[in-house]
Amino acid sequence: MYQAPRGTQDILPADQPYWRTILQTVERLAQTYGYARIDTPIFEDTSLFERGVGGGTDIVDKEMYSFEDKGGTPITLRPEFTAGVMRAYIEHGMRTWPQPVKLYSTGPIFRYERPQAGRFRQHHQFNVEAIGAQDPALDLEIMSVAWQLYTELGFGGLSFQLNSTGCPQCRPAYLHALKAYYQPHESAVCDDCRRRLQRNPLRVLDCKKESCQAIIAGSPHIIDYLCAECAEHFSRLRHYLDLLGRPYELNHRLVRGLDYYTKTVFEVWASGIGAQNALCGGGRYDGLVEELGGPPTPGVGFASGLERIVLLMKAQDIEPESLGPAPFLLAYQGAEAKDSAVRLVNELRAGGMGAILTFGDRSMKAQLRQANRSGVRFVLIIGPDELAEAQITVRDMAGGAQQRIARADFFAWAKERVL
């Protein structure tokens, strides 16, 4: 028997209200903050991601869905949004638009990983980018989108994590200090960390091994090594956060897996949804557009995982908005009555009123049972009696009260009830 591929899932009707609620909130917020929607292709040239995300990252090294298309072009299913959006910024000359250009997207993302709670091979993200301004107030704005999104969804108990990763000017000095600090501890540290010190030293700060914790705790903090520009940027961002009374945790160990981040990095953490607790992650990427062949252009953004939002809604018992059932169900008996029912259901729908018809000429009992389960408010019964008198029997499912209404008057009656 066929199954959905590993790490993918069907979003069944029962779950759609969650998605609908999230997407509606997201779209309303984007409008509120002045972000315009952009949809980029689900796949791009492989080299775009290799360049943008960076060789040496897990995403590029082992998580991309890459293949050659029939023309032999190396293609990759997008493992994140940012690279594709930056490509579009460059390709469409968006530097001639009023800056910053503020864009958002939602859609599927692909990474070849072992699935677990809150992690999938195909998942969906809400992505926000503000390109073309280096103002820390813009970092604040981006963080505010995340803040307001989770607030409006009704989440509690979230933790905002903030750090700065410096820039190409000041980071080397920090990495040097970090390596120097680790030198005497190299034998005490785990195998992974020894490897990280060579490949990607920042990541040692992220290690969860018990044996490494004490060493991490004593390690130097990057914010003590920031250049004047980065330090100023960071302190102004913190000032703005204080201005709005936004609590956050200064996390010296927060480093992110993608190469392109500069200055601000942040994540929002939740509890109760498993080990994969990051609801969103983002930050500033001032070198990325240039790296992809565009002019030097600053940018800041974040992406939030929609599956994780759904998980958290369920964990926190947050009820999504539901569309509800159609108000009418037509039950008929006899071929002639069926003709009349088919006509009436068409008429109601054309008039914008929700109506469902039963199929298969089932017994009245079966039709009412279906009506009960569907949650419709009224059952419209048409049988030989009604036909003979040009009437419709209307049954109110709440109490079971029935009344006969002349066929000619019914449409007006219905409109009054449900529109």
Added chain:
RNA sequence: GUGAGCGUAGCCGAGAGGUUAAGGCACCUGGUUGUGGCCCAGGAGAUCGUGGGUUCGAUCCCCACCGCUCACCCCA
């Protein structure tokens, strides 16, 4: 890629080495020859994940594979 746990109908879930593999939910039919939710009766639905082995016999024992779940890694 590594580790652990688990795989019995759409879902949940009992079960013993040996005649027809419980039960509940959901579904269908009937009890009301035109009427739901409760109740009653009945029905349909399972090659007991797959393959091999042990055995007179395996769904239950052994092995392999596949799948699912959680965790590591890493991230949304």
